[in-house]
Amino acid sequence: xxxxxxxxxxxxxxxxxxxxxxxxxxxxxxxxxxxxxxxxxxxxxxxxxxxxxxxxxxxxxxxxxxxxxxxxxxxxxxxxxxxxxxxxxxxxxxxxxxxxxxxxxxxxxxxxxxxxxxxxxxxxxxxxxxxxxxxxxxxxxxxxxxxxxxxxxxxxxxxxxxxxxxxxxxxxxxxxxxxxxxxxxxxxxxxxxxxxxxxxxxxxxxxxxxxxxxxxxxxxxxxxxxxxxxxxxxxxxxxxxxxxxxxxxxxxxxxxxxxxxxxxxxxxxxxxxxxxxxxxxxxxxxxxxxxxxxxxxxxxxxxxxxxxxxxxxxxxxxxxxxxxxxxxxxxxxxxxxxxxxxxxxxxxxxxxxxxxxxxxxxxxx
Amino acid sequence: xxxxxxxxxxxxxxxxxxxxxxxxxxxxxxxxxxxxxxxxxxxxxxxxxxxxxxxxxxxxxxxxxxxxxxxxxxxxxxxxxxxxxxxxxxxxxxxxxxxxxxxxxxxxxxxxxxxxxxxxxxxxxxxxxxxxxxxxxxxxxxxxxxxxxxxxxxxxxxxxxxxxxxxxxxxxxxxxxxxxxxxxxxxxxxxxxxxxxxxxxxxxxxxxxxxxxxxxxxxxxxxxxxxxxxxxxxxxxxxxxxxxxxxxxxxxxxxxxxxxxxxxxxxxxxxxxxxxxxxxxxxxxxxxxxxxxxxxxxxxxxxxxxxxxxxxxxxxxxxxxxxxxxxxxxxxxxxxxxxxxxxxxxxxxxxxxxxxxxxxxxxxxxxxxxxxxxxxxxxxxxxxxxxxxxxxxxxxxxxxxxxxxx
Numbered sequence: 001x002x003x004x005x006x007x008x009x010x011x012x013x014x015x016x017x018x019x020x021x022x023x024x025x026x027x028x029x030x031x032x033x034x035x036x037x038x039x040x041x042x043x044x045x046x047x048x049x050x051x052x053x054x055x056x057x058x059x060x061x062x063x064x065x066x067x068x069x070x071x072x073x074x075x076x077x078x079x080x081x082x083x084x085x086x087x088x089x090x091x092x093x094x095x096x097x098x099x100x101x102x103x104x105x106x107x108x109x110x111x112x113x114x115x116x117x118x119x120x121x122x123x124x125x126x127x128x129x130x131x132x133x134x135x136x137x138x139x140x141x142x143x144x145x146x147x148x149x150x151x152x153x154x155x156x157x158x159x160x161x162x163x164x165x166x167x168x169x170x171x172x173x174x175x176x177x178x179x180x181x182x183x184x185x186x187x188x189x190x191x192x193x194x195x196x197x198x199x200x201x202x203x204x205x206x207x208x209x210x211x212x213x214x215x216x217x218x219x220x221x222x223x224x225x226x227x228x229x230x231x232x233x234x235x236x237x238x239x240x241x242x243x244x245x246x247x248x249x250x251x252x253x254x255x256x257x258x259x260x261x262x263x264x265x266x267x268x269x270x271x272x273x274x275x276x277x278x279x280x281x282x283x284x285x286x287x288x289x290x291x292x293x294x295x296x297x298x299x300x301x302x303x304x305x306x307x308x309x310x311x312x313x314x315x316x317x318x319x320x321x322x323x324x325x326x327x328x329x330x331x332x333x334x335x336x337x338x339x340x341x342x343x344x345x346x347x348x349x350x351x352x353x354x355x356x357x358x359x360x361x362x363x364x365x
Numbered sequence: 366x367x368x369x370x371x372x373x374x375x376x377x378x379x380x381x382x383x384x385x386x387x388x389x390x391x392x393x394x395x396x397x398x399x400x401x402x403x404x405x406x407x408x409x410x411x412x413x414x415x416x417x418x419x420x421x422x423x424x425x426x427x428x429x430x431x432x433x434x435x436x437x438x439x440x441x442x443x444x445x446x447x448x449x450x451x452x453x454x455x456x457x458x459x460x461x462x463x464x465x466x467x468x469x470x471x472x473x474x475x476x477x478x479x480x481x482x483x484x485x486x487x488x489x490x491x492x493x494x495x496x497x498x499x500x501x502x503x504x505x506x507x508x509x510x511x512x513x514x515x516x517x518x519x520x521x522x523x524x525x526x527x528x529x530x531x532x533x534x535x536x537x538x539x540x541x542x543x544x545x546x547x548x549x550x551x552x553x554x555x556x557x558x559x560x561x562x563x564x565x566x567x568x569x570x571x572x573x574x575x576x577x578x579x580x581x582x583x584x585x586x587x588x589x590x591x592x593x594x595x596x597x598x599x600x601x602x603x604x605x606x607x608x609x610x611x612x613x614x615x616x617x618x619x620x621x622x623x624x625x626x627x628x629x630x631x632x633x634x635x636x637x638x639x640x641x642x643x644x645x646x647x648x649x650x651x652x653x654x655x656x657x658x659x660x661x662x663x664x665x666x667x668x669x670x671x672x673x674x675x676x677x678x679x680x681x682x683x684x685x686x687x688x689x690x691x692x693x694x695x696x697x698x699x700x701x702x703x704x705x706x707x708x709x710x711x712x713x714x715x716x717x718x719x720x721x722x723x724x725x726x727x728x729x730x731x732x733x734x735x736x737x738x739x740x741x742x743x744x745x746x747x748x749x750x751x752x753x754x755x756x757x758x759x760x761x762x763x764x765x766x767x768x769x770x771x
Contacts, residue, residue, distance in 0.1 A: 130728070132659075150731045184731045185738055194732075253515040254771075261771055263755050312720060316745065319584070323749055324508075324538050328591075329582035337584065337745065341738070345728050355668045356659065 005074070012071055016078040019048060020235075024082025025332075031189035032335050037086050041189075042121055050090040051121050054097035059109060060117030066290070067098055069224060073231040073286035077279055080235020081242070084339040085152075085189030087232050089123070092153035094228065096124035096161040099221050100170055103208035111172050111206065115158040125157040125193075128222060129164040130348020134197075136167055138210065142202040144171075147194065152342070154193030155181040163218040168208040171200070186338040223289060223297045225347060226304035230282035233307035233343035237275040240311075240318035240336045241268055247322055247331075258321070267317045274310035281306055301350040308344025315340040368692040369685075371449065374442065378449045385414050386457025394458035395734045397588035403544060404461045404588050405499045411465050418491050418502055421472035422484050444629070444691035448636035452684070455640030459743040460588030462637060467541040467589065471503035471549040474565050478608045483567050486605070490547035490569055504545035506536040506594050517560055521596060523552035528603050530554070530566060532596045535578070538750070542592030543577040546570045549607070550596060565607035574599040585742035630751060631704040632690040638711030638747040639683050642718040645740045646676045649722050672725060676718045683707070683714040702764035709757035712748035719744045 005013065023044060031037050045051060055061020079087035093116055100112045115122040127148050137143040154160060160171045179195045209217040245268060248259025258264055281303035288296035315337040319326035326333050371379065389410055397404050454462035475487050491501040512518050521534025532552050548568045555562030568575060578593030650673060656663040663669050690707040693700035719741040723730050730738050748754040762770050
């Protein structure tokens with residue numbers, strides 16, 4: 001067992017940490033207010049290797065060999081420390097690219113990878129129909145009806161990877177499909193979108209998997225996404241406490257720095273335990289994915305649930321430590337509290353899924 | 366009447382304000398949250414249900430829980446009316462409720478320690494409409510940038526110059542701070558006297574040197590305006606010092622009274638928290654009643670229903686604490702710890718309920734303008750303003766042992 005980082009991993013952490021501290025944190029307040037990232041995000045992200053890191057080298061990307069979810073979790077934690085909304089954009093291509101590389105037809109690969117690798121870079125998004133809202137009529141080609149989203153990066157995307165009941169497929173050219181751009185309270189820079197489809201045609205060549213194959217593939221895709229979400233959530237929780245600790249040192253009430261009050265020491269201490277455990281669970285899930293360990297899907301799911309709880313609590317407590325200043329936009333923590341919610345809401349509630357699965361098992365026992 | 370049941374008068378207050386909240390507040394709540402705008406049209410409409418900007422001075426003290434005229438031997442109803450009204454209004458929209466009550470914060474100290482001349486002046490300043498055609502409102506300016514939980518170290522100072530006090534300093538977190546036509550500002554008149562030297566002054570908006578500062582962009586309660594206010598050598602006639610210029614010795618008309626007032630508002634703040642929590646709980650319950658989960662009724666799932674049962678328990682417990690604190694106030698009993706418990710427990714409940722509601726609703730609650738997401742943001746201030754959760758626990762702890770834990 002080795003918890004240390006190798007040279008390459010250390011370099012990733014250092015590089016992304018510098019980018020997060022200097023650029024993402026610098027851009028975050030304006031991006032949050034504007035509901036959009038600065039134009040420089042895509043350029044800076046591309047230079048650091050985002051957007052094409054999961055696209056195979058043969059298709060104009062940077063992926064040569066197996067994709068490292070561990071490296072992604074390490075960088076995800078740092079991105080979360082920077083800005084959750086921009087982190088979502090920087091990470092958005094990974095699920096569509098890996099899924100299409102793994103299960104896609106030649107036509108699917110060409111459609112997606114040409115778009116992603118074009119000069120200036122392209123963006124794809126991922127949606128999991130966790131509530132079973134989509135109606136899919138499968139006649140070789142799919143006819144898809146129902147509501148998609150809210151989906152981060154969908155406002156910018158040329159392609160959408162959809163995981164629905166019994167089908168995993170990719171959809172291009174979404175502008176004709178009633179796409180609406182939205183700006184929720186959290187991850188405001190993430191260029192969200194929704195769409196309502198009415199018998200929208202998805203050609204058979206863009207269907208990655210159906211039936212039992214689709215269910216297995218969707219488990220994999222969700223495990224990648226959940227692991228990354230968990231790592232980023234741990235980063236947001238950690239950032240919340242960085243800000244709160246600095247503030248608690250400066251702010252004096254009743255003649256002492258507020259950080260020296262035992263009740264606030266406890267709030268910070270519990271949040272640090274949470275952030276630390278969330279980060280470790282995310283890294284373990286990533287390692288399990290990379291080593292194809294049998295518990296990878298379970299580890300990813302539990303990591304995400306735990307990180308979702310941790311980030312919600314840590315950001316609320318950071319606002320509490322800032323007091324009135326925590327409630328206003330001039331200080332960084334109210335944004336973190338808004339940003340926290342998407343980490344547990346996206347892609348559905350695994351706790352519920354586990355409860356229903358276990359209940360079915362007991363019923364058959 | 367016992368403390369567990371509303372008498373017909375309280376039922377009437379609930380029904381009237383509940384209807385106002387449902388019909389008038391709910392339809393515009395999301396708009397004012399998204400725009401972060403004052404609900405001017407509702408401030409006007411609210412006058413029809415007795416919520417005028419000078420209601421407290423006119424003897425209609427529904428939102429304050431304070432009644433200085435009471436026969437000390439007889440139980441009152443003001444505190445109970447206040448908490449019933451607060452819960453209903455916050456159920457409609459906490460931000461709008463706070464906007465509706467903002468002028469009351471200034472009227473309350475005037476009502477308690479103002480002279481007839483000052484009350485008349487306050488009414489005059491609030492009559493008619495302002496330059497934007499809005500009804501006129503008032504603000505109370507107490508908090509300062511360095512003075513949050515610890516209100517003994519006020520920096521804003523007033524010095525006597527002939528017949529006038531000259532006020533200098535900056536105030537922060539002032540409800541209605543930018544749009545008010547009248548301000549009650551607290552300033553230190555005798556630095557050596559500490560808290561006893563802190564006095565209130567009634568100041569008209571157009572007094573030279575009174576400069577409203579930046580309006581804050583907030584996480585929640587966004588229909589309520591919060592701003593800084595700067596006092597740059599603002600000259601105020603000595604007759605406009607609360608309590609009158611002749612009674613400056615002793616603290617009865619100074620900051621200590623303000624503190625008592627903050628104590629008196631705590632049950633109502635707790636009641637607002639209960640109102641938001643109930644809104645989120647009812648939203649979920651409504652969803653559960655008609656909903657199915659993978660083909661089975663949601664209401665048959667323990668996974669969901671035990672959460673609702675927990676929410677119901679916590680909301681009921683919070684409401685009972687609020688009503689007990691108000692009942693004690695109405696019966697002239699010392700309720701310092703009970704008022705803090707009501708406020709702190711309400712804050713905890715509303716954060717818990719809105720958090721769990723967000724989790725149970727999932728992706729849906731990420732949609733812009735979703736009411737539960739708004740309530741989640743609105744909830745947080747209840748653990749911060751009017752004394753943070755930590756301050757309330759400090760007050761309770763001191764009641765338990767006589768010591769201030771640090």
